[in-house]
Amino acid sequence: MEAFQLLCRGGARFDKQRFKENLALFDSKKTASHRAEKSVSENAELPTELDFFKYAKGGSGKRKAVEIEDEELETEVQRKPELDHDSNDNAPEKKRQRVTTKGSDVPPPIVSFNDLQERFNLPKRLLSNLSSNNYVNPTGIQAHAVPILLEGRDLAAISPTGTGKTLSYLLPVMSSLGVPMSNSKHDGSDGVRAVILAPTRELAHQIHNECLKLAEGRKWRIVLFSKATAATLAVKSVRDKIDIIISTPLRLVASLQDGKLVLNNVRHLVLDEADRLLDSEFISQTEEVIAACTHPELQKCVFSATLPAGAEKIAMSLLMDPIRVVVGLKDTPLPLIVQSLRYVADESSKLPTLLTYLSQPYNPPILVFTSTQPRASSLAEQLILNSVPNVDCLHAGMTKKEREDAVSRMRKGESWVMISTEVMARGMDFKGIRGVINYDFPTSVQSYVHRIGRTGRAGREGLAITYFTNEDASYLKAIANVLSQSGSTVPEWMLKLPKPSKLKRRQMGKVNRGDAVSKAGNIGRSLAIKRKDMVAGSKRRKAKDKDE
DNA sequence: AAAAAAC
Known part of the structure; x- marks a missing residue:
């Protein structure tokens, strides 16, 4: 762990000069990040039916009309x-x-x-x-x-x-x-x-x-x-x-x-x-x-x-x-987040894709989400080994102090690339975050919406890129629908993907989405769920009591 | 469903 932290420090030197150059570059060329991303795609061989960029010329045309003040x-x-x-x-x-x-x-x-x-x-x-x-x-x-x-x-x-x-x-x-x-007026309750x-x-x-x-x-x-x-x-x-x-x-x-x-x-x-x-x-x-x-x-x-x-x-x-x-619309991200889906074939092409992305000019800081704690740690390590500057990591397996330090570096703008798990997905308000990369595909629509919501806050723009592999295909449609609904352009074929099974749809939190407000009598089911959870909870408590 | 998070 200490070795890792040393590595982290070493790799985390703050290169002001480069930072300035990046900023200057981006002020004049707003679309550079899109271009950088496109050039990456040349590395990967895309099956035609998955060739996102073939359909996504111009990226987010629809979205540009949506300027919210x-x-x-x-x-x-x-x-x-x-x-x-x-x-x-x-x-x-x-x-x-x-x-x-x-x-x-x-x-x-x-x-x-x-x-x-x-x-x-x-x-x-x-x-x-x-x-x-x-x-x-x-x-x-x-x-x-x-x-x-x-x-x-x-x-x-x-x-x-x-x-x-x-x-x-x-x-x-x-x-x-x-x-x-603390005021003396209070003495009753x-x-x-x-x-x-x-x-x-x-x-x-x-x-x-x-x-x-x-x-x-x-x-x-x-x-x-x-x-x-x-x-x-x-x-x-x-x-x-x-x-x-x-x-x-x-x-x-x-x-x-x-x-x-x-x-x-x-x-x-x-x-x-x-x-x-x-x-x-x-x-x-x-x-x-x-x-x-x-x-x-x-x-x-x-x-x-x-x-x-x-x-x-x-x-x-x-x-x-x-x-x-x-x-706004329930379960829909802010329209000022530019969202895109990025085909990366399989697990082994994720790291090269990310490294290429980070080797081009991009707007820091960005937040990168992985699915597990070990994957977050090892990805951070990999980036540091590849000399990516200012890499940081935050997940709940770290000590309280490590977590606090990581958050404070983030708040101070010292981290350019923060690798994290779901722990960062909700509620955290880092005003400066320019982009979110879903390195691992989110496991629910809710997770997706919250993760990318770390950027584009308080009226600012934000960029969200989601990597997907062949294995993620069954969940792709649900996320593609979210993009589409929030005004991003999505290739037709994604929206036409076969519906996932009912089980999968429930996993993605999409069941009953249209008539969310309990018009139909699903109350019995929800009560059943509740009861089950309470039983599980009390079992857990009992087990705990026994331990003590 | 599974991982993460919570102590």
């Missing part, structure tokens, strides 16, 4: 504030991100953050913290979600990657809490008042940072839950002064089971990346946290860029009289 987005929001039906069947050529809401008595959206002061008496400090952190105008999801949450309603919010979901729940939660627990759940440590950390920005100037106690903080919170007098806990589910569950944490005063529970937190691997933990939040005035909300039908049903069953807000 934040301002445009808002006018759209103002014009159509209260549409009352699902947008799933809308034509994909809709250029702008539109917002659809569903539910009873939906509060109207805000136009500017200042509206919040009149309508909800938002603390002045929060408003000034917004502007001092350069939050000027609310995004579509913020305009809709903030008033809904401030009215105390439960909410399911679906909005594309990089559209400001975090602020959409932090702002109303902090406003609703009103006065920090004691204990943690808000819990925010996220699926990875890195994401919890990032949410914590955002939360601290809003907290500036007041004595909020906002805790990024970890082993260390869990120990200090075992003391009731400390715990009772906590305002917000941000955590991964399992960390909270561990403390709950130890009896060292009580959540019976929690008034706000947020599930970020909700579909992930409700999937079969996480749901028993998530449910345990939800069950521990016993306060009758508990407000719950779920946020994600994707919400497959199964997860949506579970989410809706958790919420009380919920409002559902969808920005």
Whole structure:
């Protein structure tokens, strides 16, 4: 491991001169990356039926017409504030991100953050913290979600990657809490008042940072839950002064089971990346946290860029009289991400293809996704051995410190090529990421959408390239559909590929996509799934108890 | 379905 780190350092020298040259090159020739990619294709022998570039002349012609400005987005929001039906069947050529809401008595959206002061008496400090952190105008999801949450309603919010979901729940939660627990005005009810759940440590950390920005100037106690903080919170007098806990589910569950944490005063529970937190691997933990939040005035909300039908049903069953807000088309990436699919024949041609790509001028930093931890490590090693500069690696098999260091290098712009696993796929907001390469094909539509959503954030452009081999053929159609739906040009033959079996379609999260909102009675099935998961969860817990 | 992630 140490040897690897040394290698990493050695290979990771920051070559400012080259960096400058690259930037200069790219400012004048925006299409160079496309050309670089095309020249690579000469290396590979393509079977005619898989010759992507034969069909994809000019790459993303359709997409160029789609220029989304934040301002445009808002006018759209103002014009159509209260549409009352699902947008799933809308034509994909809709250029702008539109917002659809569903539910009873939906509060109207805000136009500017200042509206919040009149309508909800938002603390002045929060408003000034917004502007001092350069939050000027609310995004579509913020305009809709903030008033809904401030009215105390439960909410399911679906909005594309990089559209400001975090602020959409932090702002109303902090406003609703009103006065920090440390303030002497509080002596009645004691204990943690808000819990925010996220699926990875890195994401919890990032949410914590955002939360601290809003907290500036007041004595909020906002805790990024970890082993260390869990120990200090075992003391009731400390715990009772906590305002917000941000955590991964399992960390909270561990403390709950130890009896060292009580959540019976929690008034706000947020599930970020909700579909992930409700999937079969996480749901028993998530449910345990939800069950521990016993306060009758508990407000719950779920946020994600994707919400497959199964997860949506579970989410809706958790919420009380919920409002559902969808920005854009569900399970669809932002249109300002230029997406392409790249045929690489087989496993052995992936590395040469990537090396060629990285040997040409490209826009750093880029994020490269692999399917497993060992593949991430060894790919990073290979790139370093091949003298690729500023290569970095991040997966959950690394130590906490290694992970933190990698994130900080990324934030500082020191990494040009970050090799990672799914751990980086969701929620992480590295503003500068120019491109994403799916070195290994994503295993679901949701994974694809979240992975490429690491680029093209907050109105910036981004590039997404997905390698596919012959082995990935059965999943290709589903991903090709995503490209097509979000306005990228896709070769006809990909869309005409035979439908994968029903099993495969379910794997790709595509089943029931059209009629996602439970018109049909699939509730029995979803309950069955839920029960199965709970049994699995309790079995796991029992096994754990035995161990201890 | 499988890997990853969560402690």
